[in-house]
Amino acid sequence: MARDPNGNVRRRLFGALTVIVVAIGVLLLSKIGYIQDAEHWTADWRTALFSTRNPSQHESVALVLITDETLDSYPVRIPMDRGMIAKLIRVVASAHPAAIGIDFVFVRPTVPSADAELLSAIREADVPIVLGSVDERAGLIPKQLQYHRQFLAAAKRPTGHVFFERKTNAFGISDHVIREMAEPIESVDHQQSFAEVLAQIKRKGATPHTPRIAWLLAPRDGSQTFYEVEASDLLGEPEDAAPLLPGLKDKIVLIGSDLVDLDRHLTPLSVVNEARMPGVKIHAQIVAQLIDDRWLRTLNWPEEFLMLLGIIFAGYAASRHRKLGAFKSTLAWVGSTSLVISGFVAFNMLNLVLPYTSALTAWLTALRIGPRLEKIHQKFAAMLRYISTNGGLRWTTYYHLGSTLGWRLWQGRL
Amino acid sequence: MAGTALISTTVAYSDVLVLNSDVPGIAKRSVLQDDAVLDVPENKSLKVILKPSNVTKMIKGPYKGTAKDYAPSALSGVTAKPPVELDTGTTANQRPQFKNNLTIIPDTKP
Numbered sequence: 001m002a003r004d005p006n007g008n009v010r011r012r013l014f015g016a017l018t019v020i021v022v023a024i025g026v027l028l029l030s031k032i033g034y035i036q037d038a039e040h041w042t043a044d045w046r047t048a049l050f051s052t053r054n055p056s057q058h059e060s061v062a063l064v065l066i067t068d069e070t071l072d073s074y075p076v077r078i079p080m081d082r083g084m085i086a087k088l089i090r091v092v093a094s095a096h097p098a099a100i101g102i103d104f105v106f107v108r109p110t111v112p113s114a115d116a117e118l119l120s121a122i123r124e125a126d127v128p129i130v131l132g133s134v135d136e137r138a139g140l141i142p143k144q145l146q147y148h149r150q151f152l153a154a155a156k157r158p159t160g161h162v163f164f165e166r167k168t169n170a171f172g173i174s175d176h177v178i179r180e181m182a183e184p185i186e187s188v189d190h191q192q193s194f195a196e197v198l199a200q201i202k203r204k205g206a207t208p209h210t211p212r213i214a215w216l217l218a219p220r221d222g223s224q225t226f227y228e229v230e231a232s233d234l235l236g237e238p239e240d241a242a243p244l245l246p247g248l249k250d251k252i253v254l255i256g257s258d259l260v261d262l263d264r265h266l267t268p269l270s271v272v273n274e275a276r277m278p279g280v281k282i283h284a285q286i287v288a289q290l291i292d293d294r295w296l297r298t299l300n301w302p303e304e305f306l307m308l309l310g311i312i313f314a315g316y317a318a319s320r321h322r323k324l325g326a327f328k329s330t331l332a333w334v335g336s337t338s339l340v341i342s343g344f345v346a347f348n349m350l351n352l353v354l355p356y357t358s359a360l361t362a363w364l365t366a367l368r369i370g371p372r373l374e375k376i377h378q379k380f381a382a383m384l385r386y387i388s389t390n391g392g393l394r395w396t397t398y399y400h401l402g403s404t405l406g407w408r409l410w411q412g413r414l
Numbered sequence: 415m416a417g418t419a420l421i422s423t424t425v426a427y428s429d430v431l432v433l434n435s436d437v438p439g440i441a442k443r444s445v446l447q448d449d450a451v452l453d454v455p456e457n458k459s460l461k462v463i464l465k466p467s468n469v470t471k472m473i474k475g476p477y478k479g480t481a482k483d484y485a486p487s488a489l490s491g492v493t494a495k496p497p498v499e500l501d502t503g504t505t506a507n508q509r510p511q512f513k514n515n516l517t518i519i520p521d522t523k524p
Contacts, residue, residue: 057469220485274499
């Protein structure tokens with residue numbers, strides 16, 4: 001081996017090792033706790049401000065919403081009057097939509113005549129109808145689940161599960177934000193999602209490329225994201241409903257509730273004003289995404305590791321550069337701004353949600369350790385010498401080393 | 415609203431049908447001509463359907479102009495969040511009065 005009197009090779013090897021260790025550390029940190037929360041926060045703002053904005057209202061999806069105004073004249077609010085839902089299905093079907101999706105889960109009998117009327121309306125409609133389904137994970141009591149399955153069997157229509165997916169936080173309370181669709185239910189014949197079954201009626205083979213929901217913002221012409229009417233406007237006099245029906249023609253029409261206290265969820269768009277979105281509108285977003293074949297993706301672990309490695313190496317090299325290294329604050333600002341811009345460009349052009357917080361952490365850490373590498377190297381070498389001269393792998397050695405380092409750290413002398 | 419003469423009761427080929435409104439002078443189910451200038455005060459809104467395109471719009475005040483021209487910017491929904499929100503610690507059986515400041519824990523579907 002060639003001689004290395006100045007320790008250059010060793011120092012470079014130590015630099016490379018440091019870059020890798022920092023990349024691994026930032027990657028692990030990004031998957032837990034508060035860094036993960038910060039990551040969601042920045043990604044949610046990108047979603048809320050830079051998601052797709054169509055020129056006008058979506059051409060393939062419409063919503064019919066049962067609101068508190070709709071239910072105001074009924075003696076019982078929940079379970080909703082099934083005669084009313086039956087009438088609504090008949091009115092919507094008369095508009096000749098491409099399909100109707102019913103975003104309700106029927107889990108208990110009500111008035112027998114109304115139950116029968118609803119089943120008749122579902123079976124007799126001359127348009128495709130898809131019903132929402134759940135399984136044991138919905139937390140229903142066995143009797144309700146049994147009724148639910150019997151109802152679906154009696155309806156003789158395709159079904160799709162109505163679950164969304166919400167990531168939990170391993171160390172803190174999760175933020176309860178819906179960002180992803182749920183996987184098919186393997187235990188029930190590979191049951192696809194409600195939205196997927198509906199989208200496939202409009203576009204054959206429509207299937208999610210990634211689980212992330214690619215949200216649509218309100219269109220540029222000031223219209224609502226989807227054609228949206230209240231059920232009460234369709235349930236009144238036929239001449240009142242007539243002007244609204246052409247807007248439902250040839251569309252996937254989702255019937256669901258927009259009630260103040262039920263089935264409302266936080267989404268990335270809530271970052272703007274904390275507003276919760278009715279579940280049926282989330283299904284509508286997914287149906288539209290699948291019909292349009294839009295998708296968003298995040299980096300997987302190896303990709304994120306490589307990205308962090310590149311950022312840390314760049315920061316390390318810049319901070320040790322003879323001229324650039326003198327402008328540490330400028331480097332920090334320029335790097336941070338570049339990362340923000342890269343995040344927006346990647347989101348808009350590549351449908352990619354870059355992990356901004358971990359990238360920023362990596363960049364700033366690299367700028368911090370670059371000029372201090374020799375010092376860190378010396379301390380590390382001293383630590384190794386200490387271990388080798390004080391008994392190798394004995395636990396007492398590590399205890400002594402740990403307590404010494406800890407005490408110095410506490411005193412701010414490390 | 416400027417020009418109340420522009421209100422009628424039947425939908426023509428190119429009109430604006432009011433689906434919902436809390437704007438004084440513009441009633442639900444009224445029909446406006448497409449060039450009618452709406453004057454929507456702050457904190458008021460109306461929902462309309464444009465004919466013949468069959469496009470629904472929720473027009474939020476303050477706004478003065480035609481329904482067709484209403485196009486808020488992408489940042490129009492960005493507002494300062496209230497520092498505190500309320501959760502109802504009860505089983506609600508009717509619509510609470512303070513809807514706009516309410517945060518509700520998600521429940522199962524009805």
